[in-house]
Structures are given as structure tokens and as C-alpha cells.
Amino acid sequence: MEHWTEYTxxxxxxxxxxxxxxxxxxxxxxxxxxxxxxxxxxxxxxxxTVALVLIAASISGESLLKTLGTSLASFRVGGGIVLLLMAxxxxxxxxxxxxxxxxxxxxxxxxxxxAVVPLAIPLLAGPGSISTVIIEMHxxxxxxxxxxxxxxxxxTCILLWTVLRLASSIGKALGPIGLNILxxxxxxxxxxxxxxxxxxxxxxxxxxxx
Numbered sequence: 255m256e257h258w259t260e261y262t263x264x265x266x267x268x269x270x271x272x273x274x275x276x277x278x279x280x281x282x283x284x285x286x287x288x289x290x291x292x293x294x295x296x297x298x299x300x301x302x303t304v305a306l307v308l309i310a311a312s313i314s315g316e317s318l319l320k321t322l323g324t325s326l327a328s329f330r331v332g333g334g335i336v337l338l339l340m341a342x343x344x345x346x347x348x349x350x351x352x353x354x355x356x357x358x359x360x361x362x363x364x365x366x367x368x369a370v371v372p373l374a375i376p377l378l379a380g381p382g383s384i385s386t387v388i389i390e391m392h393x394x395x396x397x398x399x400x401x402x403x404x405x406x407x408x409x410t411c412i413l414l415w416t417v418l419r420l421a422s423s424i425g426k427a428l429g430p431i432g433l434n435i436l437x438x439x440x441x442x443x444x445x446x447x448x449x450x451x452x453x454x455x456x457x458x459x460x461x462x463x464x
Contacts, residue, residue, distance in 0.1 A: 261402055264390050267447045268410045270440045271337065271382045272304075273344070274417040275433055278425050280377065281418060284368045297418045299369035300378070305411045307379040308387050309404055315388030326392055330455025333385030337448035340382050344441025378414070389451060 285293050319329055391403050417424065428436070457463045 260393070261406055264386075264403070265406050265410060266443070267386055267390075268383060268406065269413060270443050270447070271340070271386055272378050272410065272414055273437070273440050274378075274414050275424070275428075275436045275440070276344070277373065277377055277418070278421045278433065279430075281373060281421050282425055284373065294419075296369040296373070297415060300373045300418070301411050301415045303370050303374035304379045304414065305408060307375060308383060308407045308411075311384045312387040312391040312403055312407065313400075315384075316392055319388075325459075326389070327455045327458035329385065330389055331452050331459065332455075333382075333389055334448045334450075334452030334455060336381045336385060337444055337451065341441045341444035341448055344437050344444060346441075386451075 281296075285296055288296065316326070319326060387403065387407060390406075391400060393399070425433070
């Protein structure tokens with residue numbers, strides 16, 4: 255049976271990787287000129303998309319890896335590298351091109367689908383969060399573990415919804431400097447998580463390291 259701290263660690267990791275505070279400036283920019291009803295609809299579609307993508311990835315991840323002929327251990331190492339690249343970008347308070355590119359942002363400005371692209375995919379439900387839920391889902395074979403992982407994803411999405419709903423207030427209260435400080439703090443936490451994931455993958459690939 256997994257200890258409860260395993261799920262609090264996963265919740266923390268997922269929230270840090272999603273980093274809703276980094277999404278606030280992009281969300282406010284893309285929804286400039288929207289009224290409250292329109293912003294609420296965008297947030298709802300974004301959160302539902304993120305939840306569906308992450309849950310689908312967590313459930314079908316192992317089958318996909320087997321189809322591609324990739325082991326979970328090598329996926330842990332690869333996922334850890336992706337998270338580390340994201341963390342380094344966060345520590346430098348830079349835009350993370352692993353999540354979304356300037357081209358995707360610019361294209362979205364002329365579409366009504368910004369809730370799905372780039373807000374939900376790949377800004378929030380990007381390579382980092384997808385690899386994290388796949389890895390977490392296979393930490394245990396216990397029947398309740400899958401349920402707990404999905405509940406953690408849903409709870410994280412509720413927190414994400416809350417932050418985006420308060421995006422205007424948070425943006426005004428913290429300002430650019432405050433948001434950058436949070437961004438760097440999340441980057442530091444994510445760095446340690448990325449290294450732990452890579453270390454576990456390397457130990458599986460090379461048992462002599464244990």
C-alpha cells in the first residue's frame with residue numbers, strides 16, 4: 255500500500271508542472287477584451303480539456319509505451335529530462351518553449367479555440383504533465399492506486415480552475431515581479447522532482463547503480 259505522502263508529492267509535482275501562475279499573463283493576454291461570461295467559458299473548456307488529456311494519458315500510457323517498444327524506465331529518464339528543461343526555463347523566468355511556442359500563441363490569437371490550444375494543450379497539459387501522470391500511474395499495481403491518481407488529477411484541475419478564475423486579481427496583486435518569483439520557486443521545486451524521476455529511471459535501466 256502506497257503511503258499517503260506519495261499522493262501529496264504527486265499533487266505537488268503536478269501543480270508545479272502545470273504552473274497556473276505562469277499561465278496567468280498568457281491567459282489574460284489571449285482573453286483581452288472578453289467579458290466575464292466569455293472568460294468563464296474559456297476557463298471551463300480549458301480545465302475539462304486538461305483533465306481529459308491527463309486522465310487519458312495516465313490510463314493508456316503503458317499500452318502506448320508497449321506499442322512503441324519503449325520501457326517505463328527509459329520513459330522516466332526521458333520525462334525527467336523534459337521536466338529538467340522546463341525547470342531551468344522557469345528558474346530563468348523565461349517562456350518555456352517545451353510547453354508552447356510563439357507560433358502557437360500567435361496563431362491562437364485569431365481563433366476562438368484558445369481554450370484548447372494553446373491554453374490547455376500544450377501550455378498546461380504538455381509533455382511534462384503527461385509524462386508525470388504516466389510515470390505516477392505505474393508506481394503501484396494496487397487497485398486503489400489508479401483511482402487515487404485520477405482523483406489527484408481532478409483535484410489539481412479544481413485548483414487550476416480556481417487560479418484562472420482569480421487570474422485578474424492575482425495578476426494585479428502580485429504584478430510581474432511577484433509572478434516571476436513564484437515562477438522561479440516552482441522551477442526550483444521542479445528541478446528536484448526531475449532529478450528524482452531521472453535517478454529512479456537510471457536505477458531501473460542500470461541496476462548496478464542501486
